[in-house]
Amino acid sequence: MRWITHPGWPGNLLAAVAGSLTTLALAPFDIWPLAVLSLALFYLGLRELSPRQALLRGWCYGFGTFAAGTSWIYVSIHTYGGASALLAGLLMFGFIAGVALFFALPAWLWARLLRRTYAPLADSLGFAALWVAQEAFRGWFLTGFPWLYAGYSQLDGPLGGLAPVGGLWLVSFCLALTAAILCNLARMRQYKAALVTALVLLVSPWLAAYSLQGHAWTAPAGKPLSVAALQGNIAQSLKWDPAQIDDQLALYQDLTLKARRTDLIIWPETAVPVLLDNARGYLDRLGDFATSRQSALITGVPIRQEVRHERRYFNGITVVGAGEGTYLKQKLVPFGEYVPLQDLLRGLIAFFDLPMSDFARGPADQPLLQAKGYEIAPFICYEVVYPEFAAGMAARSDLLLTISNDTWFGTSIGPLQHLQMARMRALEAGRWMIRATNSGVTALIDPQGRITEQLPSFEPGVMYGDVVPMSGLTPYLHWRSWPLICLCTLIFGWALWQRSRARRQVFTTTPAQ
Incomplete structure (x- = not known):
């Protein structure tokens, strides 16, 4: 003592x-x-x-x-x-x-x-x-x-x-x-x-x-929605390799076409590793397929926009099929998505020049995503770990969605810590959470923060399950x-x-x- x-x-x-x-x-x-x-x-x-x-x-x-x-x-x-x-x-x-x-x-x-x-x-x-x-x-x-x-x-x-x-x-x-x-x-x-x-x-x-x-604390706002969450398990060393892009797009297309008919089809963060402008034809075709099944397909994709006459790049989400909306990530990961003091640090070591490490921050007043007539609060990777930020969006939503690429952390405890934080956001909000990742942990989380469905990590596959849109606010929200x-x-x-x-x-x- x-x-x-x-x-x-x-x-x-x-x-x-x-x-x-x-x-x-x-x-x-x-x-x-x-x-x-x-x-x-x-x-x-x-x-x-x-x-x-x-x-x-x-x-x-x-x-x-x-x-x-x-x-x-x-x-x-x-x-x-x-x-x-x-x-x-x-x-x-x-x-x-x-x-x-x-x-x-x-x-x-x-x-x-x-x-x-x-x-x-x-x-x-x-x-x-x-x-x-x-x-x-x-x-x-x-x-x-x-x-x-x-x-x-x-x-x-x-x-x-x-x-x-x-x-x-x-x-x-x-x-x-x-x-x-x-x-x-x-x-x-x-x-x-x-x-x-x-x-x-x-x-x-x-x-x-x-x-x-x-x-x-909350009550169902409609009938359960069926979900298919895709996990491609793309190796990080191949993720941004131009020679591998067609194979990645083909993988997610094949998994989607072979999947069971569901209301929501969820792809992980930057599952489409090319700019949205260049992937329009690809996503339009899959959007037509989703529409034919009365499904909404939601995927992560980098997005280019003009901001104050300057071309900026964003880590984003877009919806095709039976839904609409685009979301630009607001909470960026230092060094992973932007480099502080980049004029000094870029070029020193490869870590400061990672692919897609020059993203801009999305605006704070964005509308939620819409799918199958419901409002979905989207969080890209790191965003789900901010309690107050997540609560502000969750209070306007019927469902929560987080997409991520935790492959950066390998087999360490990082992805499991990340999953725990997503579970806490579901418990705080009293809402279902859909979590789709590249390599794990892909899971469905109920309003009590419990995992109802989960895919094994580091294996490609499709996770099926049901989520329920919820209404009402917890005292915290x-x-x-x-x-x-x-x-x-x-x-x-x-x-x-x-x-x-x-x-x-x-x-x-x-x-x-």
Whole structure:
């Protein structure tokens, strides 16, 4: 315990180990109690440090979190980005060291402004509020990196019932509050009122979540729709090879023509690896085939448009057959779809010149896709990991759709983490989610976040199943994160006021020298 709570390298090393436990709490391991343990160790490790010491301790925790949880980045850079093992390792280290700062700054702020060792209950509330602020800031700053959120551990855990009520961040708040209160129970024995309040705050979220498990917040808006989701399993090394394009188009055409008659036919991200302008004839023919079956075919395809007299390229989705609409991706993957500081970085290594790494960002006011008379909220790959962004589109929809190409991550845990986040979006929205990918994981997800159909990864095939259009809004879609934002703001304000009040009392009671 002394190593955990005191400054020095043993405590910093234990903080890194505590951060790495987050990975085991998430997919594919799903040992959800480790999320509480990780947060508790982080809290204990900060409780007696100076602000400067807390800054380093927070960075170590963040480094352990991302070193263990984002190993798939090395696969993308080395295997598919053309970087040597040494260079890929150095780039990954630099990335991890940078994003670990997202934990360092909140640790410093908590030790500097919010920590109140003489008021353990307020101390616990301040820690939980700052934890949520850290996750939200991490998902926004410089386009965000909303990965490895603690709340995902509860998708199949006891707190999952809170996701439709307040979203992922409400779950994260309750986890952080639980961890901090457990660490402070012994200190609150002498304060009876505080102890009773702490026990109520400790138990209530878990009881409420348990009572809400499986609750139907939304209702069917029509009859089930049959779905055929195609998984081509195109090797990433062949994906953008001009000599392989005709074979890829033929593969998806053959899978479609041989598939069973369904209402929706879904192809994955950039299943058509040529510009939409050049693929019009191909898609028109398949659109006629879909129309003859009264089906809507939805596919990923790069799109070229004129924007302010400039030719721009977008990662997009289009609908043919019994539907209409085009969607341009809004949340782009750094280095994969655009290169920050590209005037400096392009040409240095192959990783900075990946195919289709010069996409533009789509506008924010796009209409949803329409198919078979229903509104479909589309998310391309990375977009589904943004809780608030996804909620805004889901609230206008009857169905959710995400298409992706996770082949970049190989056989790492990245695709399974990605799938877990898509499942959480379905649970938050109370809507069915169709997920079509190039190599896995292609799946259908029900409004409770459960997988009803799934294809094996790294195998070509067609997944069949049914989805149900849904109407109504979950509390989270209706209110979004505003209630939680207000709560955290009140906690911050109260904690700062109490700190200022305590300092004034100390000042006024100190004898004059």
